[in-house]
Amino acid sequence: MKKELTCSIVQDLLPNYIEKLTSDDTNIAIEEHLDTCEDCKEAYEQMVDDIDNIEKIPVIELKFLKKVKRTRLLAAVLCVVLTLVLSCLIYVSEYKFTINKSDLSAAITEFTASYKNPVDAYVLETKEMDGVLIVSFKDQFNADVYGIAEFLGGFNQRYRIVRANIESSDYSSVVQIYPVEIKDEQYIAVSGYNLSNEIMYYGLDYYTYSSPGYLSEDRARKSIKFEVKNPQFLEFYHVEELDSLLENSVEESFYNYHLVTTSMYDADGMEITEKYRNVEDDDLRVSSGSGKAELFLIYVYIAIVMGLGIIFTRYFLTE
Known part of the structure; x- marks a missing residue:
């Protein structure tokens, strides 16, 4: 007559059973025990849920990190575009x-x-x-x-x-x-x-x-x-x-x-x-003009805008 497995033995075998590492005979014995033992069945279901959650966490984190990285990259690109647009607007306004x-x-x-x-x-x-x-x-x-x-x-x-x-x-x-x-x-x-x-x-x-x-x-x-x-x-x-x-x-x-x-x-x-x-x-006779001082200020304004653009771009690209 076939000897039935005890709860302690079944629960020790459950991790290997879940990973499909046990033999066919052992699988049959474990499944027969799970059909009749609520405690072991509950332990089995808990192990399965825990394994599923562990597998899902890295996927969720990876998706989140990809989303953050994509957002920061988009922000950096927008900074570059806005910097160029503002610099061009200052330039063409003169x-x-x-x-x-x-x-x-x-x-x-x-x-x-x-x-x-x-x-x-x-x-x-x-x-x-x-x-x-x-x-x-x-x-x-x-x-x-x-x-x-x-x-x-x-x-x-x-x-x-x-x-x-x-x-x-x-x-x-x-x-x-x-x-x-x-x-x-x-x-x-x-x-x-x-x-x-x-x-x-x-x-x-x-x-x-x-x-x-x-x-x-x-x-x-x-x-x-x-x-x-x-x-x-x-x-x-x-x-x-x-x-x-x-x-x-x-x-x-x-x-x-x-x-x-x-x-x-x-x-x-x-x-x-x-x-x-x-x-x-x-x-x-009148002689007047904006001269080099005002022209210099135009390039100062453009340099300030581009400097701020570089700072924000580096901020968004830095991990």
Whole structure:
């Protein structure tokens, strides 16, 4: 007669039974015992539940960790995107003007609104060099007021205005000079407007001195002449180029020369500047601009935004 298993033996065998490590005969004996013993059956069911729970816990934790990691990664990506968007918005809010003359005119008008003598600008000519756009303009409501504005080009193919010089003219045919700086190089911008057909040359006039010092009796006026190719123009000359032309144009020695004004000449080389003089007018010369300080602040703001973006991105990516 087959000997029945005791409860202690069955409960010792249950772990192996659950893991299917016992033989067929042992399985039959255990199952017959479980059918008749409530205590062992309850112990068996408890063991099965415990094993199921142990298997589920790592799965739940793994899913939770994956969800947290995915959330942190998404947050880091959003930080990067927001940083780039905010930086771009700051940048394009400054570099917002196109090369279109009406757009440039509006920029100059807006920029000079705070001047003592603001202008309603009308752009005449534009010329770009090394990312710097020089624009000549006139005031639409003051016939004798002209100027030069300086724009910086941006990565978005647009410009921001950084400086504007306004100057009145006593002449109906206008040739004016403006010093400009491009990439730390000094240039003279020459703007011509409404030049008569009689005017064949314009001159850049220097005061020079025949001896060191600034005695009035030693002072003389020397001119460098350039051909007028169009009645309206905008030209650049490097300061060193002009100095060389001036030095080569005279035979005698001179000192302490500096550019002071312009002049106009006919086909025979006779000066006819005074022929085009209007009534005397007050000098409205104004020179102002945001300069490098404001431009520096733009990059500071962008750097702050990007710095914060990097900090938050690293925070979300750090385990």
